[in-house]
Amino acid sequence: MDFRGAEPIYQQIGDSISYSILRGSRKKGERIPSVREMAVSMEVNPNTVQRAYASLQDEGIIQNKRGIGYFVQDSAYERVKEMKTQEFISDELPRLFKMMELLGLTVDDLGKYFEDYRKNNNKDKSQ
Amino acid sequence: MDFRGAEPIYQQIGDSISYSILRGSRKKGERIPSVREMAVSMEVNPNTVQRAYASLQDEGIIQNKRGIGYFVQDSAYERVKEMKTQEFISDELPRLFKMMELLGLTVDDLGKYFEDYRKNNNKDKSQ
Amino acid sequence: MDFRGAEPIYQQIGDSISYSILRGSRKKGERIPSVREMAVSMEVNPNTVQRAYASLQDEGIIQNKRGIGYFVQDSAYERVKEMKTQEFISDELPRLFKMMELLGLTVDDLGKYFEDYRKNNNKDKSQ
Amino acid sequence: MDFRGAEPIYQQIGDSISYSILRGSRKKGERIPSVREMAVSMEVNPNTVQRAYASLQDEGIIQNKRGIGYFVQDSAYERVKEMKTQEFISDELPRLFKMMELLGLTVDDLGKYFEDYRKNNNKDKSQ
DNA sequence: GTGGTCTAGACCACC
DNA sequence: GTGGTCTAGACCACA
Numbered sequence: 222m223d224f225r226g227a228e229p230i231y232q233q234i235g236d237s238i239s240y241s242i243l244r245g246s247r248k249k250g251e252r253i254p255s256v257r258e259m260a261v262s263m264e265v266n267p268n269t270v271q272r273a274y275a276s277l278q279d280e281g282i283i284q285n286k287r288g289i290g291y292f293v294q295d296s297a298y299e300r301v302k303e304m305k306t307q308e309f310i311s312d313e314l315p316r317l318f319k320m321m322e323l324l325g326l327t328v329d330d331l332g333k334y335f336e337d338y339r340k341n342n343n344k345d346k347s348q
Numbered sequence: 349m350d351f352r353g354a355e356p357i358y359q360q361i362g363d364s365i366s367y368s369i370l371r372g373s374r375k376k377g378e379r380i381p382s383v384r385e386m387a388v389s390m391e392v393n394p395n396t397v398q399r400a401y402a403s404l405q406d407e408g409i410i411q412n413k414r415g416i417g418y419f420v421q422d423s424a425y426e427r428v429k430e431m432k433t434q435e436f437i438s439d440e441l442p443r444l445f446k447m448m449e450l451l452g453l454t455v456d457d458l459g460k461y462f463e464d465y466r467k468n469n470n471k472d473k474s475q
Numbered sequence: 476m477d478f479r480g481a482e483p484i485y486q487q488i489g490d491s492i493s494y495s496i497l498r499g500s501r502k503k504g505e506r507i508p509s510v511r512e513m514a515v516s517m518e519v520n521p522n523t524v525q526r527a528y529a530s531l532q533d534e535g536i537i538q539n540k541r542g543i544g545y546f547v548q549d550s551a552y553e554r555v556k557e558m559k560t561q562e563f564i565s566d567e568l569p570r571l572f573k574m575m576e577l578l579g580l581t582v583d584d585l586g587k588y589f590e591d592y593r594k595n596n597n598k599d600k601s602q
Numbered sequence: 603m604d605f606r607g608a609e610p611i612y613q614q615i616g617d618s619i620s621y622s623i624l625r626g627s628r629k630k631g632e633r634i635p636s637v638r639e640m641a642v643s644m645e646v647n648p649n650t651v652q653r654a655y656a657s658l659q660d661e662g663i664i665q666n667k668r669g670i671g672y673f674v675q676d677s678a679y680e681r682v683k684e685m686k687t688q689e690f691i692s693d694e695l696p697r698l699f700k701m702m703e704l705l706g707l708t709v710d711d712l713g714k715y716f717e718d719y720r721k722n723n724n725k726d727k728s729q
Numbered sequence: 730g731t732g733g734t735c736t737a738g739a740c741c742a743c744c
Numbered sequence: 745g746t747g748g749t750c751t752a753g754a755c756c757a758c759a
Contacts, residue, residue: 227757229734243450256747266736271747279533287611288647288744288746306451310461317444318465320436323370324429328459334437335455338445356758357541393542393759481742483749497704510732520751525733542731542759560705564715571698572719574690577624578683582713588691589709592699610743647744731759737752744746 230265234273239282239301242293249295253283280304357392361400366409366428369420376425380410380418407431484519488527493536493555496547503549507537534558611646615654620663620682623674630679634664634672661685 224230241247253259256274260267274291277283281300283291294300321327351357368374380386383401387394401418404410408427410418421427448454478484495501507513510528514521528545531537535554537545548554575581605611622628634640637655641648655672658664662681664672675681702708 231734240450255745257745268737269735271749272734274747285747286744287605288742290746302451305447309447309451309453313444313447314458314461314465317440318462320432320440321462323367324433324436326436328455328462331441331458332455334441335445335448338442351541358758396759399759485749494704509730511730522752523750526749528732539732540759542757544731556705559701563701563705563707567698567701568712568715569719571694572716574686574694575716577621578687578690582709582716585695585712586709588695589699589702592696612743650744653744732757734754734756736754739749739751741749742747 231269231272231276234259234263234265234270235277238273238277239305242282242297242301243305245298247293247297249293249297251293252289253291253293255290351392358396358399358403361386361390361392361397362404365400365404366432369409369424369428370432372425374420374424376420376422378420380420382417485523485526485530488513488517488519488524489531492527492531493559496536496551496555497559499552501547501551503547503551505547506543507545507547509544605646612650612653612657615640615644615646615651616658619654619658620686623663623678623682624686626679628674628678630674630676632674633670634674636671 224233228236238247238253247253253274254262256267256270259265259270263270274283274285278285278291282294282297284294285291321331351360353360355363365374365380374380380401381389383394383397386392386397390397401410401412405412405418409421409424411421412418448458478487482490492501492507501507507528508516510521510524513519513524517524528537528539532539532545536548536551538548539545575585605614607614609617619628619634628634634655635643637648637651640646640651644651655664655666659666659672663675663678665675666672702712
């Protein structure tokens with residue numbers, strides 16, 4: 222991972238874990254790497270990972286078992302999906318629609334862009 | 349205006365001017381309120397407005413005539429449309445499409461949300 | 476302030492602010508000392524104060540105005556009262572009642588202890 | 603048992619034994635399950651149980667007979683009652699009363715909550 | 730001036 | 745081994 226953009230590193234780490242749960246590559250009950258392991262593998266300070274984990278725990282996505290490590294909550298998938306959908310609808314969509322109107326784009330235009338995106342994405346995966 | 353969200357205030361001010369040009373409510377050659385006027389009406393530090401204006405001038409959207417004020421450039425509409433379209437396609441859309449895939453949403457779903465959005469928006473305007 | 480007990484410092488700072496709102500000594504809209512000021516006056520690292528403030532902001536008790544400082548939210552008093560009451564009922568009371576049963580104490584006994592407590596407290600205030 | 607809350611597991615185990623003595627369900631001279639048995643039944647690391655037992659032994663509540671096991675001390679009931687009462691008065695009550703004043707609750711309010719608690723508790727036992 | 734993030738390194742309690 | 749807290753000090757963007 223390289224940490225692009227303005228988004229703070231600890232948030233990017235948190236998101237990457239949330240996404241891995243959404244994609245199904247982390248399942249409920251599974252242990253996630255210890256703070257120190259993750260810090261090494263991401264080449265980041267342990268405090269930064271700690272912050273990401275703490276925030277995920279606040280959101281009820283992972284849970285700490287003391288002295289053992291962090292584990293994916295049973296309800297993690299549902300919570301993440303719920304939260305991200307909510308964010309999407311209340312933050313992403315209004316901005317999107319506003320821009321579409323200003324730029325004179327229609328939903329059909331979006332459809333075409335989406336096809337392009339999926340083609341490129343599949344190319345990437347097959348590489 | 350209330351300045352919520354992560355976006356810096358000076359950018360929100362700049363965007364609001366860009367948008368007013370896109371919407372056609374500010375036309376080329378028109379004068380823009382002075383830094384001080386704007387600062388008062390927005391309840392914001394003049395430095396912040398100054399920064400917004402400077403940034404818009406950098407982008408060739410407005411121009412400063414010394415001792416007189418800021419004016420909308422002749423080519424402003426085209427430049428804004430060009431820039432915002434670029435941003436939209438290279439920044440907004442990829443993030444949008446990534447989220448749609450993760451959340452299992454289709455372009456059709458977007459269409460439905462868009463109708464809702466336009467209804468609410470029209471309601472607001474007729475009030 | 477001296478930081479006693481097992482409770483982390485950043486939480487004690489947060490609580491002390493919450494309590495000052497409950498007592499009415501901080502009113503809505505008021506600015507609270509900057510992170511650095513508070514750090515100096517509490518003889519604590521700025522990061523520790525930052526953490527306390529961030530957590531209060533999460534809870535909707537204070538709010539940051541960028542470049543200016545933190546301010547007590549309009550709804551702060553209600554939120555604090557609501558949250559603390561909730562904690563009290565769900566955490567404190569069950570433990571209390573369990574102990575009372577085990578130790579064979581009645582609510583009347585509590586009443587007596589409470590009178591003692593208030594006497595001592597008033598003594599302290601009049602000193 | 604599930605080990606939620608901030609209290610360390612070894613303490614929760616120790617407390618549960620202390621409480622069983624207070625309730626009278628463990629009598630003086632009785633043998634306590636071996637460290638291993640307890641560890642299995644509680645799904646916990648044996649070291650953790652060991653620590654709980656050691657701490658209880660320090661407090662003179664149980665005693666180790668080498669090669670045989672741990673046994674409830676003759677004076678256990680009195681010691682536990684004494685210790686817990688002390689803790690209750692010096693730790694629990696001041697915090698309780700402080701919160702009551704901040705939240706504007708009276709001893710009468712506590713009485714009502716206590717009735718609710720006893721009702722629910724009896725319901726649980728009769729299930 | 731303000732807050733926000735990050736690193737490095739330390740110490741602690743707990744399992 | 746695990747996570748949690750704290751310090752010291754740095755850098756950054758923003759108002």
